[in-house]
Amino acid sequence: MTTLDSVRELAPYQDQPAQLPAAANGKVGILRLGFEWHEDQDRTILRDVFRQSPLLVQRALYWDEEMPGLPCVMILTTSGGVLQGDRLSIDVDLGPGAQAHLVTQAATKIQEMDANYGTQTQSFTLAEDAYLEFLPEPVIPFRRSRFVSDTVVRLPETATMLYAEVLQPGRKYYRDGEIFAYDLFSTTLRAHRPDGRPLFVEKFVIAPGRFPVTRIGMMDRFHVFGNVVLLTDPDRAARVFERTATPVWDERTPLATAVSRLPNDAGLVFKVLGQETEPVRAAVRAFCTAAREEVTGCTFPPVFSWR
Amino acid sequence: MSTVPEALKLLQFGDSVFPVGAFSFSNGLETAVEHGAVHDRTTLQEFVRTVTRAAATGDGVALLVAHRAARAGDLDRIRAADEAVHLRKINEETRTMTVRMGRKLAEAAERVVGESLLRKRVAESGGGVPVTYPVALGVLFAELGVGEADAFAAHQYGAASMVLGAAVRLMRVDHLDTQSILFAVNERVGEDYEEVRTAGLDDMQSFAPHLDVLAGAHQHAHVRMFMS
Numbered sequence: 001m002t003t004l005d006s007v008r009e010l011a012p013y014q015d016q017p018a019q020l021p022a023a024a025n026g027k028v029g030i031l032r033l034g035f036e037w038h039e040d041q042d043r044t045i046l047r048d049v050f051r052q053s054p055l056l057v058q059r060a061l062y063w064d065e066e067m068p069g070l071p072c073v074m075i076l077t078t079s080g081g082v083l084q085g086d087r088l089s090i091d092v093d094l095g096p097g098a099q100a101h102l103v104t105q106a107a108t109k110i111q112e113m114d115a116n117y118g119t120q121t122q123s124f125t126l127a128e129d130a131y132l133e134f135l136p137e138p139v140i141p142f143r144r145s146r147f148v149s150d151t152v153v154r155l156p157e158t159a160t161m162l163y164a165e166v167l168q169p170g171r172k173y174y175r176d177g178e179i180f181a182y183d184l185f186s187t188t189l190r191a192h193r194p195d196g197r198p199l200f201v202e203k204f205v206i207a208p209g210r211f212p213v214t215r216i217g218m219m220d221r222f223h224v225f226g227n228v229v230l231l232t233d234p235d236r237a238a239r240v241f242e243r244t245a246t247p248v249w250d251e252r253t254p255l256a257t258a259v260s261r262l263p264n265d266a267g268l269v270f271k272v273l274g275q276e277t278e279p280v281r282a283a284v285r286a287f288c289t290a291a292r293e294e295v296t297g298c299t300f301p302p303v304f305s306w307r
Numbered sequence: 308m309s310t311v312p313e314a315l316k317l318l319q320f321g322d323s324v325f326p327v328g329a330f331s332f333s334n335g336l337e338t339a340v341e342h343g344a345v346h347d348r349t350t351l352q353e354f355v356r357t358v359t360r361a362a363a364t365g366d367g368v369a370l371l372v373a374h375r376a377a378r379a380g381d382l383d384r385i386r387a388a389d390e391a392v393h394l395r396k397i398n399e400e401t402r403t404m405t406v407r408m409g410r411k412l413a414e415a416a417e418r419v420v421g422e423s424l425l426r427k428r429v430a431e432s433g434g435g436v437p438v439t440y441p442v443a444l445g446v447l448f449a450e451l452g453v454g455e456a457d458a459f460a461a462h463q464y465g466a467a468s469m470v471l472g473a474a475v476r477l478m479r480v481d482h483l484d485t486q487s488i489l490f491a492v493n494e495r496v497g498e499d500y501e502e503v504r505t506a507g508l509d510d511m512q513s514f515a516p517h518l519d520v521l522a523g524a525h526q527h528a529h530v531r532m533f534m535s
Contacts, residue, residue: 008505198394200394200397201395202395202397203512203513204512211360213514215357216344216345216350216353216354217339217354217357217361217517217518217521218514220517245527246527247520247527256517257520258520258521258522258523258524259523260398260519260526263396264394269397271516271523272520
């Protein structure tokens with residue numbers, strides 16, 4: 001397991017919490033999920049599950065009426081978010097032709113911290129023709145929180161992964177408003193082919209106290225940032241690009257979006273900036289719908305009215 | 308302190324008119340002006356500072372790594388730096404920009420300076436990892452005997468002057484405005500260097516989603532004066 005404790009942006013936060021020490025029993029969350037296409041059942045099954053709290057999953061449900069063979073798995077946390085000293089790791093494996101839809105139960109709340117930090121490593125390994133949607137609820141970094149995540153995706157050209165993240169500025173409507181009051185939010189996403197050939201890397205280190213993020217070029221006047229990566233073959237990527245490429249610059253909502261082609265024919269990246277979460281999520285959803293339709297030929301069912 | 312010959316090399320290859328084609332890129336400013344996000348001196352200065360900050364924590368790290376690798380004669384490490392830059396250019400136009408300027412710098416260096424590690428790197432790049440601008444600049448300055456801090460400074464100066472050169476043509480600012488902005492933004496280069504000098508290729512990062520969206524939107528504009 002990779003450890004993120006030594007990354008340079010965490011150097012100022014190596015003190016121990018007054019509560020349970022970092023990485024103590026109960027603070028190392030592990031989730032391992034293995035999906036396999038099952039010929040007889042004509043659907044993908046969740047073949048392997050290993051979970052250690054604070055991470056938890058429910059059983060695979062087949063709620064998607066547009067893709068009845070698609071296992072939908074909800075990731076939960078038993079501790080109400082990421083706490084200081086938490087070390088989380090998620091490892092997902094899809095066999096040949098397997099499909100899966102992964103979501104979280106609620107927003108990922110990175111709780112207030114006064115010592116140490118939380119980390120999360122994620123690894124997604126896809127075999128030929130596999131299809132994975134990883135569409136977690138938004139991330140909310142609370143005041144003084146410190147969080148580092150590192151995600152690695154390995155996939156062949158025939159496989160597809162759709163990865164969407166929405167980052168909120170904090171608890172925007174809590175008390176007087178908490179906007180970019182966190183200490184550190186660092187995230188790295190890298191993808192490569194099964195033979196190790198790298199496709200692209202994207203790393204952000206956001207430390208609002210050290211360099212203000214409300215500047216022109218960074219967040220400008222926007223508060224919510226959506227980032228969607230579609231890793232798929234060039235033909236499918238071209239079709240999705242065709243449908244989604246027209247940039248949006250809507251002053252009234254406000255909302256700004258743009259799509260770009262990733263290096264090494266890895267796929268597309270879609271970026272959204274907004275003031276409020278809902279318009280950003282709607283834009284993310286629209287892109288994801290185009291992606292799913294072009295890749296699988298199926299659309300998304302209507303959004304649950306309670307989510 | 309630089310000696311006279313080194314200072315002259317720094318001035319020549321760090322000059323904003325050195326023929327690497329910097330004048331054809333605006334680094335997102337064209338769209339920013341079109342949408343009114345940048346509209347006066349103050350907003351222009353803020354924009355330029357965001358660009359130089361992203362250049363310092365991203366490409367600037369690769370430049371330093373490349374400079375040290377060139378001094379050690381380590382071609383593999385130089386290639387790794389080029390790859391790190393290329394993999395992180397997730398926007399098409401910025402990717403085109405770094406590859407095109409890298410190639411032009413390498414070609415110019417070959418004509419002006421002659422045989423060098425940079426030339427070896429270009430020779431082996433066909434079909435593989437392309438030569439990128441910050442890495443080419445780092446290698447070239449190392450071979451010319453210009454120190455890494457000076458090389459970093461030239462890179463940061465180039466990032467700012469590219470945007471400011473475009474600004475004169477895109478909005479109502481004059482050459483004295485842009486020189487004042489350049490002077491002010493340059494004040495930050497020293498502290499940026501201190502911050503990134505100990506970083507490695509894995510630490511390369513930049514958070515500028517607004518720039519990314521502007522850059523992504525630029526490629527769809529019907530009327531464009533600049534290539535980015």
